Amino acid sequence: MKSYNRYSILISFVSIVLIQCQSKIDEGVSIDTPSFLIDNKEVLPFEASVSDIEFIPLIAPEDTLINLSGKVYDLVIKDKIYYANKSFKDLSIHSFDLNGNHLRSWNKKGNGPGEYPTIHGIIVEDNTLFINTGRGNLLEYSLPELDYLSEIKLADNNFVPTVSKSGEDNWLISTEKTGNGREKIFQIINSETKNTKELSILSLPFSGELNPGLVANTNNGKLLNFGLSDTIYHYQQDTVTTYLTLNFGSKGISAEDYELDGHAFMEKILLSQNYAFNSGLIDYSDGILKLMIYGIDKSNNFNQEDLSTFPFYDVFIQRDTGMKKITKSLTDVRNSTYSKDGYFYQVLQYEDWQRALDLSYFGKYEELLLQCVENLIDEEDPIILKYTVGF
Template sequence: MFTKLFRAFLLLPFVSLFACSSDPDTGNSKDFPSFQITKDIIQSPEQVLGEVEFIPLKIPEGTPIQYFGFDPNMAISEDRIFLNTDPYMNPSIHEFDREGNHVQSIARKGGGPNEYENIDKLGLTNDGRLAVISRASLLEFDEKLDIQNRINLRQVGSYFVIDFHPFEENKWIVSLRGAEPEEDGFFKNFAIFNRDSLTYEFLHLKSYPASGSGEAGSIVPYEEGFLLNFGASDTIFYYSKGTIQPVLSMNSGDRSMPMESRLQPEDKADEELEQMIATQTYDFYFGNVEVAGETINTQVFGITPKPLSLAELEEMGEIPADFPIYEVFIQPKKQQIKASKIVPGLGGFPFSDGEYFYRLLYTETWNQLLESGQLGEKHTQALQIASEQLVDEEDPIVIRYKIKWD
């Protein structure tokens, strides 16, 4: 996630975040709520978090789990938590029950019939089994974590699948990178993939040219359809029954990114990234979206800017805990919005089982939370208890939570 943000000056992997979206089906309709993004919406984690639980992952000695600074990837079913912490060097998959007890792990990088290449994205099938995007393959696993179905996506086109969810029988809704631009220069990134006919049916939602270097698209089930989001988009869309409509928008006022920045080609946007991070003139909408209950979550860089010089950025050895990256929580039906900094530094994206949010806390993260006490006394004590249940003090902890509303 945010490690990607700093390629220009920290030599970490990055895809820039300048993306926005437009939908020809929505016209100029304003029949959806718009929320102001200001410092007034910021609250402490203690004020925001509700029904918090810390789940120590009880990892047996010798389990092939390694941490190389990659953002964790999770998928949560009704009774399982699936986890990957290294998509490339040692792309292992780890299965836990909902209490953090280890069930099984596999490490099968290779080209054999029950092996895979990378672990690019975890997901679930309609019946709650694990599914994985591995380079140009869509893999569907059985309960023993053996590959039950392997679909070669190279037969469909030279796209890279960013996100995917089961759509209906034998179909997936996916977000893609690598599509050719439309005649107007914009891109279609969302599609319905038919696993039987090996075809894509592209949706009408379009991204600006610069979105090719950012989050190409994020998908999450919502009500009777799916929420769709792009990096730097100030609007989150809803797809259901063949139509796409905006469900909410966010307004940063004079901190909103200029349209000319969103229209820049990918290479030009990358060139300007370092300067924009330093000056922090605009809010960046990262383009991820998750839902727990009726709460919609995304992340924003800015709100309370802390400008830096380019020299300071170049000398920065690690991301400071107070870097201005905020979780934004929106409850459209109650017309309410909150922002908070739940984890220090970058912290990765949250995941969801539809009812609760989840995120993995690496050792350095949960230790920082214990030292800072930023979660409040009650939650800090619960985190301390969870840390004492770990088999190895270097292992991660999962935080599961809801958001409190009036």
């Protein structure tokens, strides 16, 4: 097999997690910042990590060409469920009621007025839906018809993977950087005045390849994260502080490892499964932080060409009490979760829930999943997993 084919999936993964790592010393982490040891001594079954669980089937109308399956997607939960297929071949957006019954579908893929060429994320505020095209602009549509309203230009960067609303006309974005220098990766942009403020968080040399900076909303600001970071940051009212730090013990990556090139890093850090690190995914719900960590323990069926076999773990941290729970992740690093009213939500594609059944992943909750599967119109349609974490 050619080297390109052999490492194609791994290169995509490392592009997400390798590029943004952070030095606690350089950012001056306070001695008062709580630190959490992340190791394999506290890994629990999923059923021991949750206190409430529900499976919601996304039900497409019969006798239609609506396709809900997809490897890459975005999910927003408001008074309705909004589900966007981010695969370039599709780019459809769908809405459902909170029980999963289909309401509407839209597809305005294209480069013309009111059309979107790509979807890197969706934001729903009141009766407005914003699409982040990843090209430094947002397209604004009214709901429920998805009528085009305007374009909001945010940045001239080639790639803006993350956009989060941060007050009236203010947007928090992460951007792609070029070159190998350490650069500021998060910005606040006012879409009316065009004023830009760069936050103090610095990237490391690999940041020029891709920017996976991600954001989670809290009641009093936003949490910021990126791949390989051992620090989670808090942003509020133009101020960045350290929220918590992660300690991977003997599986932590040394400073000299960051000097490796991408191929050498994959061989030593990723393929060996001897190291643990923060993937960059982040969510937050009702005082509980959710992260996805790689390599806490080794995967016995590791296949470098199949991300579902990679050793990803969901880590839940209740910062104020110092408590945490760790469980094997069912999904991989390509898609984030959503949170609302104390619940976490994530999409299970056919491959995900079928694997869960094969592994008895949900334990005592498996019967609920089987009941949900029976309600699907098409077996390949997705299911939304809704749950709370019990401490």
